[in-house]
Amino acid sequence: MESLPLEIHPATQYNVIRHHVFAVFERLHDIDRALAVVSQYEMPKHLFRKWYAGLKAELIVYEEERDRLSLSPGLDAGVKADFSGIRNGAAVYIDVTTNLDYKSLNDYYDVIRRGNRRYEIALVDTNRESIEFIPLRFPLCPICGQFAHYVLMMDRPESGAYFFASESQDLVRCCVYCGTMVPVSNFDYLVDSPLYSLTTALEDEETLPQNFDQTTFLQSESVPVVTFFEKVSGLMLSGLTDEETIFDPRNDEEEIAAKLIWKHPLAEEFLDDYLEYELT
Numbered sequence: 001m002e003s004l005p006l007e008i009h010p011a012t013q014y015n016v017i018r019h020h021v022f023a024v025f026e027r028l029h030d031i032d033r034a035l036a037v038v039s040q041y042e043m044p045k046h047l048f049r050k051w052y053a054g055l056k057a058e059l060i061v062y063e064e065e066r067d068r069l070s071l072s073p074g075l076d077a078g079v080k081a082d083f084s085g086i087r088n089g090a091a092v093y094i095d096v097t098t099n100l101d102y103k104s105l106n107d108y109y110d111v112i113r114r115g116n117r118r119y120e121i122a123l124v125d126t127n128r129e130s131i132e133f134i135p136l137r138f139p140l141c142p143i144c145g146q147f148a149h150y151v152l153m154m155d156r157p158e159s160g161a162y163f164f165a166s167e168s169q170d171l172v173r174c175c176v177y178c179g180t181m182v183p184v185s186n187f188d189y190l191v192d193s194p195l196y197s198l199t200t201a202l203e204d205e206e207t208l209p210q211n212f213d214q215t216t217f218l219q220s221e222s223v224p225v226v227t228f229f230e231k232v233s234g235l236m237l238s239g240l241t242d243e244e245t246i247f248d249p250r251n252d253e254e255e256i257a258a259k260l261i262w263k264h265p266l267a268e269e270f271l272d273d274y275l276e277y278e279l280t
């Protein structure tokens with residue numbers, strides 16, 4: 001059993017173990033044997049579980065992408081990433097996680113503000129050994145300098161031939177810190193309204209699956225819309241809204257509200273469920 005002096009800070013201890021694990025992996029090219037290193041060190045059980053899972057995720061990324069992305073596990077102090085590498089000719093930092101709930105966008109504020117390198121989170125499913133790369137291309141607010149968000153806002157379907165679709169969309173840069181909402185561009189694509197699809201799905205009770213979940217349904221309807229507009233605009237979206245008609249019984253009037261039906265997993269903590277904005 002390797003024993004490090006007790007007064008060593010856990011972060012330092014982690015770096016020692018990580019270095020050891022990667023050294024063994026470089027020699028043997030075997031994830032399990034490299035991970036066996038972790039149990040040679042004394043540590044509390046919860047740290048063992050956490051570090052073991054984290055290093056396993058890192059090794060999966062390293063084994064899978066080392067050559068393609070020229071990954072290097074050694075980094076300068078103060079860099080909040082697990083690897084540096086090269087993607088499409090540009091330098092990139094990659095931070096590995098097994099769960100996006102552990103990550104907050106604010107942790108990356110400094111590196112993104114410096115803006116000299118692309119930054120990506122590698123989300124690893126250690127059971128299926130699959131990796132999803134999530135680029136952190138959030139804009140900074142030109143007014144207050146904090147993180148802002150691009151939100152694609154769709155108008156609601158009108159009656160007529162396209163009663164099921166949005167016919168006009170605004171791409172808006174929203175800053176939750178200073179409240180700025182700036183239209184960046186406007187589109188007039190014909191896009192199926194996820195909220196309309198939801199209404200239709202709910203009306204047909206017989207075909208509705210027992211475990212039907214409205215939020216999941218809206219998210220899966222949203223994904224192709226988000227992908228499409230990210231491609232068209234070249235920007236990364238933090239949210240997608242669809243207009244919801246809310247009946248106010250107090251004055252017998254209908255109100256239109258922009259409901260966030262999809263949020264980028266790292267933008268969730270910043271975006272409310274509704275946005276106040278009148279589409280152009």
Ligand SMILES: [Zn+2]
Pocket residue numbers: 141142143144145146175176177178179180
């Ligand atoms: Zn701002």
